[in-house]
Amino acid sequence: MTLPSTLPILILVASATWVGDYFIKTASLSPAGIQSPRLAVGAIIYGITAIGWFFLMRSHSLAMVAVIFTAMTTIVLAGMGYFLFDEGFRSRDGIGIALAILAIAIMYKA
Helix, strand or coil, rough: CCCHHHHHHHHHHHHHHHHHHHHHHEEEHHCCCCHHHHHHHHHHHHHHHHHHHHHHHCCCCCHHHHHHHHHHHHHHHHHHHHHHHHCCCCCCHHHHHHHHHHHHHHHCCC
């Protein structure tokens, strides 16, 4: 399979991971902490994404899938931190995002 044909799976896996990250972040901010039900929800969502990773790894190198996944996650989670958790956005965040996009371009051309 080509990468464009499996892109929907990659987007689904990444999206589920972002939702899991959201629940884990809100659990970390909760007074209940590690006992927060949100942590369990986030962990379950993370576990489910392993099925998507299985299918992605059957037809693509781990390096290719990981670079694209990581870049997408870097961009989305930086936005989530800024817009939902008031974490700010520094120049190093912008540089990191630019380098993540550059990594996708390099891996896709290789």
